Amino acid sequence: MIWKIAKKEFLLNLMTFKFALGTVLCTVLVAVFVPVLADDYQQRLQKYSQQVIDNEAKLRQVKAYRVLTPTIYRRPQVFSVFSQGLEKHLGDSARIDFGMIPEINAAPAELNPYLSVFPTFDVLLIFKIVMSALALLVAYDVVSGEKEQGTLGLTLSNRVARGHILLGKLVAGALTLAVPTTVAFIVGLLLLLSFSSIDLQASDWVRIAVMYIASLAFVLAVYNVGLLFSCLTRSSALALVLGLFFWVLAIVVIPNGSVYLARRIQPVETAEARDKQIRSLEQEFKQDLSAAYDQLPPGRGSEYDAGGPFDAYGPMGGVFNYYTVICAPSRVESWKKRVQIEASLKMKYANKLWEVERDYIRGLLKQTGLAKNIGRISPTCLYENAMSALAGTDLPDFQAWTATAGTYRDSLIAYIRGKTDNLRSVSYFTQSTEAERIEYEKNPESGRELRDRVRRRTKPLNLEDLPRFTYATGVTQGLRRAGTDLMLLVVFNILFYSLSFMAFQKYDVR
Amino acid sequence: MVYQIVRKEILENLMSLRFTLSLLLTVSLFAASTFIFVDNHRQQLDDYWNKTNENLSAFRERSAQLYKLAFYEQHVYRKPKLLALCAGGFEQSLPGHFTFDAFAVDLPQLAGQSNFTLPRFADVDWAFIVSLIFSFIAFVFAYDSICGERERGTLRLILAGATPRATILLGKYIGLILTLGIPLLLGLLVSLIIVVTARVGVVGPAIWTRILSIVALSFLYLSIFVFLGLFVSTRTARSSISMATLLLVWVVLIILIPSLGRLISDRLQRSPTAEEFERAKSEAIRRVDNAVSAGKFGKNAGRRTSNREECNPPARARYANAGADAVNQVIERHHSRMVAQAQTGRYFTCISPAVVYQRMSEAIAGTGISRCVNIYQQIKQYQVQLKEYIRDRDREDPDSLHLLFDEEHSVAEWNAISKRPVSFDTVPKFQERDLALGKSLQLAIWDIGLLALFNLVFFAASFVSFLRYDVR
Numbered sequence: 005m006i007w008k009i010a011k012k013e014f015l016l017n018l019m020t021f022k023f024a025l026g027t028v029l030c031t032v033l034v035a036v037f038v039p040v041l042a043d044d045y046q047q048r049l050q051k052y053s054q055q056v057i058d059n060e061a062k063l064r065q066v067k068a069y070r071v072l073t074p075t076i077y078r079r080p081q082v083f084s085v086f087s088q089g090l091e092k093h094l095g096d097s098a099r100i101d102f103g104m105i106p107e108i109n110a111a112p113a114e115l116n117p118y119l120s121v122f123p124t125f126d127v128l129l130i131f132k133i134v135m136s137a138l139a140l141l142v143a144y145d146v147v148s149g150e151k152e153q154g155t156l157g158l159t160l161s162n163r164v165a166r167g168h169i170l171l172g173k174l175v176a177g178a179l180t181l182a183v184p185t186t187v188a189f190i191v192g193l194l195l196l197l198s199f200s201s202i203d204l205q206a207s208d209w210v211r212i213a214v215m216y217i218a219s220l221a222f223v224l225a226v227y228n229v230g231l232l233f234s235c236l237t238r239s240s241a242l243a244l245v246l247g248l249f250f251w252v253l254a255i256v257v258i259p260n261g262s263v264y265l266a267r268r269i270q271p272v273e274t275a276e277a278r279d280k281q282i283r284s285l286e287q288e289f290k291q292d293l294s295a296a297y298d299q300l301p302p303g304r305g306s307e308y309d310a311g312g313p314f315d316a317y318g319p320m321g322g323v324f325n326y327y328t329v330i331c332a333p334s335r336v337e338s339w340k341k342r343v344q345i346e347a348s349l350k351m352k353y354a355n356k357l358w359e360v361e362r363d364y365i366r367g368l369l370k371q372t373g374l375a376k377n378i379g380r381i382s383p384t385c386l387y388e389n390a391m392s393a394l395a396g397t398d399l400p401d402f403q404a405w406t407a408t409a410g411t412y413r414d415s416l417i418a419y420i421r422g423k424t425d426n427l428r429s430v431s432y433f434t435q436s437t438e439a440e441r442i443e444y445e446k447n448p449e450s451g452r453e454l455r456d457r458v459r460r461r462t463k464p465l466n467l468e469d470l471p472r473f474t475y476a477t478g479v480t481q482g483l484r485r486a487g488t489d490l491m492l493l494v495v496f497n498i499l500f501y502s503l504s505f506m507a508f509q510k511y512d513v514r
Numbered sequence: 515m516v517y518q519i520v521r522k523e524i525l526e527n528l529m530s531l532r533f534t535l536s537l538l539l540t541v542s543l544f545a546a547s548t549f550i551f552v553d554n555h556r557q558q559l560d561d562y563w564n565k566t567n568e569n570l571s572a573f574r575e576r577s578a579q580l581y582k583l584a585f586y587e588q589h590v591y592r593k594p595k596l597l598a599l600c601a602g603g604f605e606q607s608l609p610g611h612f613t614f615d616a617f618a619v620d621l622p623q624l625a626g627q628s629n630f631t632l633p634r635f636a637d638v639d640w641a642f643i644v645s646l647i648f649s650f651i652a653f654v655f656a657y658d659s660i661c662g663e664r665e666r667g668t669l670r671l672i673l674a675g676a677t678p679r680a681t682i683l684l685g686k687y688i689g690l691i692l693t694l695g696i697p698l699l700l701g702l703l704v705s706l707i708i709v710v711t712a713r714v715g716v717v718g719p720a721i722w723t724r725i726l727s728i729v730a731l732s733f734l735y736l737s738i739f740v741f742l743g744l745f746v747s748t749r750t751a752r753s754s755i756s757m758a759t760l761l762l763v764w765v766v767l768i769i770l771i772p773s774l775g776r777l778i779s780d781r782l783q784r785s786p787t788a789e790e791f792e793r794a795k796s797e798a799i800r801r802v803d804n805a806v807s808a809g810k811f812g813k814n815a816g817r818r819t820s821n822r823e824e825c826n827p828p829a830r831a832r833y834a835n836a837g838a839d840a841v842n843q844v845i846e847r848h849h850s851r852m853v854a855q856a857q858t859g860r861y862f863t864c865i866s867p868a869v870v871y872q873r874m875s876e877a878i879a880g881t882g883i884s885r886c887v888n889i890y891q892q893i894k895q896y897q898v899q900l901k902e903y904i905r906d907r908d909r910e911d912p913d914s915l916h917l918l919f920d921e922e923h924s925v926a927e928w929n930a931i932s933k934r935p936v937s938f939d940t941v942p943k944f945q946e947r948d949l950a951l952g953k954s955l956q957l958a959i960w961d962i963g964l965l966a967l968f969n970l971v972f973f974a975a976s977f978v979s980f981l982r983y984d985v986r
Contacts, residue, residue: 022758029762033770040777092776093630110630116785117624118856118883120607122776124634129773133765141758241658244757245532248654249539255769256646257543263635267606268550271557272627276565276611365631372631388633399631 005164009172010179017142017180026138027184033130034188038195041085041126046201048080055097066465069420070343070433071327073101076412076473078405081396082202086192086215087388088126089397098409100416100473102350105358106409108365108402127192128391131185131219132384133255136226139181140247143230145240146173147508152240157513170231170508174501177227178220185219207479211394214483214490218394221493222387226251228500229383235507258382266375272367281360289353296345301338307331307444307455329455329462330436332445343433351417372399383496386489393485396477400485408475415471435462515677516685523689527655528696536651537697540643544701547638548708551599555714558594561626565591570943577938580911581931584616584904585922590944591625592889596715599705600728601875602637603882610886612893616900617838617920619893621849622886641875643701644732645868649739649768652694653760656743658753659686660980665753669985683744683980690740691733698736702729723951728875731958734965735871741972748979771866779859785852791844798840806833822915822928831919831930838920853887867968874961880948884957889946896944903942908932 017023055077066072078096098106123129147170150156159169193212196202204212229250233243307329331339379385392398424432436444436458444454527533569589576582592610611625624630636642663669672682706725710717743760750756786794806816812829819825863869876882901918908914911932918931925931949957 021755025758025762029766044777044780090631090633093634108631110624116852116855117607117609117622118852118886119776119779119859120634121604121856121883122634122779122859123636123773125770125773125777129770133769134762137761137765141761145754241753242531244754245535245654248650248761249532249535252647252650253539256650257539257638260635260642261543261546261638263632264547264550264638267627267629268553272629274561274626275624275628276626368629368631371629375632 006168006172006175009159009164009169010175013146013173013176014179017176018183020142022138022141023180023184026134026141027187030130030134030138030184030188031191033134034127034192035195037125037130038085038127038192039199042196042199042202045080045082045085046199048084049201052077052079052096063467063470064464066467067435067462068327068433069424069431069465072416072420072465072467073099074416075099076409078402078475081477082196082204082208083211083215083395084126084397085196086126087128087391087395087397088124089392089395090399090402091397092124094399094402098406100409100413102347102354102417104354105361105413106406107358107361108399108406128388131188132222132387135181135185135188135219135223136251136255136384138184139177139223139226140230140244140251142177142180143227144234144244144247146177146231147234147511148237148240148243149234151238151511151513160513166508166511167505170235170505173231174228177231178224181223181227182220185216185223189216189219211479211482214486215391215394218387218390218486218490218493221490221497222383225383225493225496225500226254228497228504232500232504232507235504235511238512254382254384259379259385259388262378262382262385263375265378266371270371270374272371273364275364278360278364282357285353285356285360289349292353293346293349296349297342300341300345301335307451328434328436330440330444330451330458331434333438333441334445336430336441339433340428340430344427347427369399380489380492383493386493386496390486390489390493393482393489396482398485401477401482404478404481405475409473412471412473419469419471515681516688519672519677519682519685520689520692523659523686524692527689527693532651532654533693533697536654537700540647540651540697540701541704543638543643543647544640544705545708547643548599548705551639552709552712552714555594555596555598556712558626559714562591562593565589573941573943574938577941578935579933580904580907580936581925581933583900583936583941584918584931585925587613587615588944589613590889590893590946592885593946595879595881596709596717596721597724597879598637598881599639599709600725601641601872601879601881602639603876603879603885604637605881605885606637607634608883608886612889614893614897616897616904616918617835618842619845619890619897621845622890640702640705640728640732641872644698644735645871646768648694648698648732648736649868650764651697652690652736652739653743653757653764655690655693656740657747657757657760659690659744660747660983661750661756662747662753664751664983664985673985679981679983680977683977686744687737687740690743691737694736694740695733698732699729720951724878724880724954727951727955728878731871731874731878731962731965734962734969735867738867738965738968738972741969741976745972745976745979748976748983767866768868772863772869772872775859775863775869778862779855782862783851783855783858785855786848791848794844794848795841798844799837802833802837802840805836811836818921818924820927822930825928827915827917827924827928827930830921830924831917834919834921834924849890853883856883864964867965870961870964870968874958874965877958877961878951878954880954888949892946893944896942899942903940904931907934907936910934 055075059075059077063072063074076098080096081091084091093110095109100106145152147156150159160166189212197204230243230247233246233250234240237243237246328339376385376389380389389398393400420432421427423429440454440458444451447454573583573586573588576586590612592605598605606626606628607624609622609624611623613620613623658665660669663672673679706717709715742763746759746763747753747756750759805811809815811832812826814826815829815833817825818830860869860873873882877884880888904918905916908916908918908931911934913929914932915928915930917925917928919925926933955962
C-alpha cells in the first residue's frame with residue numbers, strides 16, 4: 005500500500021509546473037556554471053603548477069644551505085567547484101625558513117581585499133537555494149492540499165493506516181526530489197569530466213557519492229519541514245506561508261545572523277595588537293642578533309650575493325638572506341659562529357612569533373567555531389559544513405595543511421642539519437674552497453674578480469635527496485568531519501518526520 | 515473607489531497569518547541586529563579613539579622638530595559610522611587602516627577585529643533586511659493578489675461593477691505598499707529608538723536626512739517587487755504556480771545574480787599579483803635611477819654624504835622626490851585597479867535590484883568601497899596640505915635649505931628643512947570628511963535611476979497583462 009501511495013504521489017508530482025520549473029532551473033544553472041567554475045579551478049591549478057615550477061627552478065640555483073628557503077603551495081581542490089568553502093579566503097602558500105613556522109593566514113596580498121564584498125558562488129549555492137525551494141514547494145500541500153481537495157478523506161475511508169500514508173508521501177517526496185538532484189549531479193559531473201586537466205581518483209568518487217547523499221539528506225530535511233507544516237495546518241496556503249518563512253530563516257537569516265551574533269559574543273583580539281607584539285619581537289630579535297654579533301670578531305671581509313634565488317622578505321626581513329661567495333680564511337670561524345647564532349636565534353624567535361600568531365588565531369577559531377555551532381540549528385548550515393568538509397575546502401583541512409607544512413619545515417631543518425654537520429660545516433654558507441679563500445686574503449683587491457670566478461665555478465647544490473612536500477587531503481578525515489553534520493542532518497530528518505507523524509495521527513480530515 | 519479597494523486590501527492583509535509572521539520576523543530582526551550593532555559600535559568607537567589618540571600623540575612628539583613632521587608615518591583608521599546601521603557596506607572585511615607620511619601612501623590594510631577564518635557573511639543591517647527579507651515578503655503578499663481573487667471568484671464580481679481595471683491594479687498596488695510599510699516603518703522605528711536611547715552617537719539632522727532618504731528609497735526598491743509580484747500574479751492562472759514562479763525569480767534575482775560578482779570580476783579584470791606589483795615598483799625606481807645616471811636632475815644628484823657642501827642638495831631633492839613620485843604612482847595605479855576590479859563585478863550584477871539597492875544605500879550612508887576610495891583621496895589632499903604647511907613654516911628659518919624631499923637622513927643632516935619646534939595646534943591633522951548629502955546622492959543617482967527604471971518596466975508589464983487578464 006505504501007508503495008502504491010508513493011507511486012501515485014510521485015507521478016502526480018512529476019506532472020506539476022513547479023517540479024518542471026525547479027528541475028529545469030537547477031539543471032540549466034548547473035550546466036551553465038559548472039564549466040565556468042571548472043575553468044576558474046583550472047586557472048587556479050595552472051597558477052599553482054606555475055608556482056611549483058618556479059620554486060623548483062629556484063631550488064636548482066641554490067648554492068648554500070643557508071639560503072635554502074623554499075616556498076610550498078597548496079594545491080587547489082577539484083571539488084571547490086562544488087563547495088568553495090574557504091578556498092579563496094585563506095593563504096595557500098608557506099615559506100619554509102628557520103625564521104618562521106607556517107600558520108593559517110589570510111589570503112595573500114595579491115588577492116584584492118575589495119573583492120570581499122562579493123558572496124561565494126559554487127554549485128552548493130545552486131543546490132541549497134533552488135533545491136530547498138523546490139522541496140518546500142513539493143511538500144507544502146502534501147497533506148493539507150489533499151484535505152482541501154477532499155481526497156484525503158477518501159483515502160482514509162479505506163483500510164489504510166495513517167502511518168502508511170505518511171510514509172508513502174515521504175517516499176514519494178524523496179523520489180521526486182531525487183530526480184532533479186540526480187540529474188544535476190550527473191550533468192555537473194559530466195561537464196566536470198570534460199575538462200582535460202580534471203581527472204578524478206577512486207577516493208574522489210567516494211567523496212562525490214557522499215556529497216550526493218548529503219544533498220539528498222538536505223533536500224529531504226526541507227521536505228520534512230514542509231510536511232510538518234502541511235500536517236499542522238488546515239489550508240495549504242497557510243502551510244506554504246509557514247514553510248516560506250522557515251525557508252527564509254534557514255537560508256538567509258541564520259547563516260548570516262549566526263556569524264553576526266558570534267562576533268558579538270566572542271570578540272577577537274584586534275590585528276593591531278598582534279602586529280604590535282610581532283613588531284616588538286622583531287625588534288628584540290634584531291637587538292639580540294646585533295648584541296651576539298658584537299661579541300664576535302668582525303666577520304666581514306667577504307664577497308657575497310645579496311638575495312639568492314629565494315629572495316623575499318621574511319618575517320625577519322630579507323636583510324640576512326645573502327649567499328657568501330667567498331670570504332677570508334681568517335674569518336671563516338667567525339662566519340661559522342655568526343650563521344649558527346643567526347640560525348638558533350631565528351628558530352627561537354620563530355617559536356615566539358608563532359606563539360603570538362597561534363594565540364591570535366586561536367581566538368579567531370573560537371569565534372568561527374561558535375558561529376558554526378550557532379548555525380547548526382539550520383539544515384542549510386549543516387549541509388554547507390558537510391559539503392565543504394567533503395570537498396576539502398573547510399577550515400580543518402587548511403589547518404591540516406598548515407600542520408603538514410610545519411612538519412615539513414622540521415624535516416627540512418633536519419635535512420640541512422644533517423648535510424652540514426649540524427650547521428657547523430663551512431658548506432652551510434659557502435662553497436668556496438680553502439685555496440680560493442687563501443688567494444682572496446692574499447690579494448684583497450682582486451675580490452670582485454675572484455668572486456665572479458668562484459661564482460662561475462661553483463655549482464648549485466645537489467638537492468636530489470631533499471625531502472619533498474606532499475600533502476593529500478585526508479579523505480577519511482573529511483568523511484569523519486562531514487559525518488557529524490550528516491548525522492545531525494539525519495537526526496533533523498527523523499525529528500521532523502516523527503513530528504509530522506504525530507501531527508498527522510491527529511489530523512482532522514473533514 | 516481606489517480608497518475602498520486599498521482599505522479592503524490592507525484590512526484583509528492585516529488579518530492574515532503572513533502579516534503576523536512578517537511583522538514578528540522583521541521587527542525582531544531589526545531589534546536584534548540593532549542591539550548587536552549598538553554594542554559593537556560602542557566598542558569599535560573606543561578602539562578607534564584609542565588608536566587615533568595614540569597616533570596623534572606620536573605625531574605631537576614630532577612637532578618638536580619641524581622636519582620630522584614630514585617623515586612621521588601616520589596611522590589613520592576608518593571611523594566607525596552610525597550610519598553603518600543602515601548599510602554596513604561589508605566594512606568589516608574591507609581594508610580600513612591607512613599608513614602614510616607626507617610623501618607616500620601605502621596600500622590600505624585590513625584592520626581591527628576582522629576574522630579571516632569566517633565564511634563570508636553579510637552584516638545584518640537595514641540594507642540586508644530590506645533587500646533580502648522585505649523583497650521576499652513583498653512576494654509573499656503579492657503572489658495571490660490577482661490570481662487568488664480569480665480563484666475565489668471575487669475578481670469577477672469587482673469587474674462586474676463599474677470599476678476600471680487600472681483602478682483595481684492601483685488599489686492593489688497601494689494596498690500592498692502600505693501593508694509592507696507597516697512592518698518596515700515599525701521595524702525602523704524600533705531600531706531608531708534603540709539607537710537613540712543607547713546614546714552611542716549624536717543623531718544629528720544630517721544623519722536624519724540620510725536615514726529618511728534611505729527609507730524613501732527602500733520603498734522605491736520594494737515597489738519593484740510589488741510590481742513584479744503583481745505581474746507574475748496576472749500571468750498565472752493559479753496562485754500555487756504564481757508562488758513557485760516568484761520563489762524561483764527571487765532566488766535568481768536576490769541570491770544567485772549577486773553571487774556572480776566575484777566570478778565576473780575575476781574573469782573580466784584581473785588585478786595585478788603581488789609579484790607584478792613589486793616588479794612595477796622596482797621598475798619605476800630603476801627608471802629614476804637611470805635618469806640620475808643620465809644627469810637629468812643635475813650634477814651630483816646620486817651623491818650623498820653627511821656634509822651638504824660636498825653634495826648638490828637641490829639635485830638630490832629633485833631626485834628623491836622623483837623616486838617617491840614614481841613609486842606613488844605605481845601604488846596609486848595598483849589601488850585604483852583593485853577598486854576597478856571590485857566595481858566591475860558590481861556593474862555586471864546590476865540586473866539584480868538587490869545589488870543596486872545595496873550600492874545605493876552604501877552611497878547614501880557613506881560606507882563601503884567608495885568610502886575607502888574617498889579616504890584614500892582625502893589622504894592625498896592632506897599630504898599636499900601638510901607639505902604646504904611645512905614649507906610655510908620652513909621659510910621662517912634662515913638656516914634651512916628650504917628643500918623638502920623624501921630622504922630623512924639627508925634632510926636631517928643637511929638641515930634641508932628647519933629643525934625648530936612648532937606648535938602642534940597649528941599643524942594640520944588628518945580628518946576624514948564625509949561627502950555632502952548632495953555628493954552622496956550624486957553617487958547614487960544612477961542607482962536610483964535604475965531602480966526607477968525597474969519600477970517602470972514592471973509597472974508597464976503588470977498593467978498590460980492585467981488589462982488582458984482573463985478573469986474566468
